[in-house]
Amino acid sequence: MSTHAPDQSAHAPSRPSAGAPAGPLERERAHLAASRAALRAMRHDVESLDISDVTTNWVNAQVLQHQIEARIEALADLSGTPLFFGRLDRSDGARYYIGRRHVHDADGDPMVIDWRAPVSQPFYRASKRDPQGVELRRRFGYTGGELTAYEDERLTDPDEAERVSELLRREIERPRVGPMRDIVATIQPEQDEIVRSGIDGTVCVQGAPGTGKTAVGLHRVAYLLYAHRERLARTGTLVIGPNRSFLRYIEQVLPALGELAVRQTTVEDLVTGATGVEVRGADDPEAARVKGDARMAEVLRRAVRAGVTMPSEPCVVVRGSRRWRIPAYELEEIVRELLDRGIRYGAAREALPQRIAHAVLTRMEKAGEAPDDRVQDAVARNAAVKAVVKAVWPEVDPAKLVLRLLSDADFLAGCSEGILTDEERKAVLWAKPPRGVRSAKWSAADAVLIDEAQDLIRRTPSLGHVVLDEAQDLSPMQYRAVGRRCTTGSATVLGDLAQGTTPWATASWAEALSHLGKPDAVVEELTRGFRVPREIISYASRLLPHIAPGLSEATSVREAAGSLRVRQAADGGLDGAVTAACREALEREGSVGLIAADARVPVLAAALEDAGLPHTVLGPGGEEAPGVRLTLVPATLVKGLEYDHVVLDEPAAVVDGEPDERTGLRRLYVALTRAVSGLTVVHAAPLPRALAAGSGDGR
Ligand SMILES: Nc1ncnc2c1ncn2[C@@H]1O[C@H](COP(=O)(O)OP(=O)(O)OP(=O)(O)O)[C@@H](O)[C@H]1O
Structure with a gap:
């Protein structure tokens, strides 16, 4: 493999003068310019369509106009997004440029092929062992929209050794600013297999932090929309994430891939939207556990049917x-x-x-x-x-039914006989029953119960495909809520058992998949990490034997020595040491996340303020002010997110913020695995034993 870039190449490219034979980079730039011109022409063709002759009525005209506008939007040439990122030269002489979308010239001949098309597949999968008809694979490097480098792999050349792509390394280490990016130029073979797996099967991906689960799930949606556009336009697709800040983080990926119409939501918003109830209350952990238990499905089934009485009159x-x-x-x-x-x-x-x-x-x-x-x-x-x-056979209102179940001890006892224990019934019964559905302080778990009851009365419509991210945190009843939205469709379930932090966190994927109604799903494992440098992931992995003994440690594609620092602050000097670490991190390029136990957030916000460090505090809504590089993140909201540099405040407080030690250590594991380039752990209290143990390096 060889990499060529203006700064490295002996033949630094110059602009080709007219008629002069151009070097490879110039030729590629010329193809890029021609492809852009072709895309402009495609857009111009659509813009100049005159629909006045073909539409007979106002409604048709509106529909057609809407379609045309969507097409024009889809044909936009986004300046920061390269039109193509790869090239395949096949042994049969064919050459394809691979990009985010299809572009053709005036004769209809392809200039750029959509990455999702079958001919693009070898770009992701071909290897020296299995060249799949490819002689040369070329990857392109861009700087600010300019094509500046390329890297070649001659798959049929026995003398060329296989090695990690330099452009892939650079792409991963490109500083993060703002939301998540697509990885379409560098999808790896094991990821591509999941992205392109068939629409009829459900896939479950267990993957260590940073192995690309979220990225894979989103690219899979884009792939399925390409391969089954009509079917999914009819049936719909949905991406489910853990909270709104996470959704804001991922919301740009699908639009960047040209898919503008995929709904992204949380389980809570999904069920409140469907039932019309508002979540204004919270359960204690035991009540939430019982309400999320799969046995509640049978309790509800009995409750719904409890109103049926046998006729006594003719x-x-x-x-x-x-x-x-x-x-x-x-x-x-x-x-x-x-x-x-x-x-x-x-x-x-x-x-x-x-x-x-x-x-x-x-x-x-x-x-x-x-x-x-x-x-x-x-x-x-x-x-x-x-x-x-x-x-x-009286009419049943699902919210009223659940209200009765949670307020009327006799009714609950009748419906849960042989299913719940007395203690469990006590745990879920309201101490002070609300007067009505509207005044009730429904919890998130209640909304799921109402959704289940609603489905017992009327079938919930099924979508064509659902992607469920951070699935390990769902309760069985939440899995059921998601499952009934893809009964006739399929799902992509993404998660990491070691990152489960709810009291009902999934213990095994087999069990979760059966609650989802997809017991035959294939479980794949991703272990190659792209986010976290080796030194940091092996530090975090010290926790694995305590939090998920069955799981194997993730590897990392990146060696970034010196990326981990552990500092003990002097007595009373924790906040100062933390702000100093943030200041240092801000000297480097990219985003900085200060992660802390939720309870420490107000104190640290004040400390940052006093130190004159502009920052935003991540809230449940997820707003991060544009241009501010430092974000203070409560540990409970950091799942799924990443920052170039992470400063982790007081690990012991993160662990203590959870009801039990295992959950605390899992929360800490999540926090330790958010860094792309550097992690600085600052502590005053002793480090949790599981993390300190085995350090052997004086940390
Ligand atoms: N093939 C790839 N090429 C470039 N970057 C990649 C690739 N795969 C993953 N990444 C990057 O690695 C980072 C981690 O990916 P992602 O968030 O999808 O991982 P995850 O498995 O969902 O992590 P977590 O379990 O922490 O939520 C992201 O920045 C993503 O863009």
């Missing part, structure tokens, strides 16, 4: 001069049959009048009448039939 339908009488025992048979069929409560309620009407019609036929469908419909709407339905 149903008498009067039509003209005749009376038709369905005895109570026959009505009971109908009701039992509907209960046994296990269909949704609401669907059964709609079917009941038709069943009763059918029984009436059977009698009419026996009496020599010849009633048709219209008569059946009329009977089903008869007041006597309606009265039976109302009494026997």
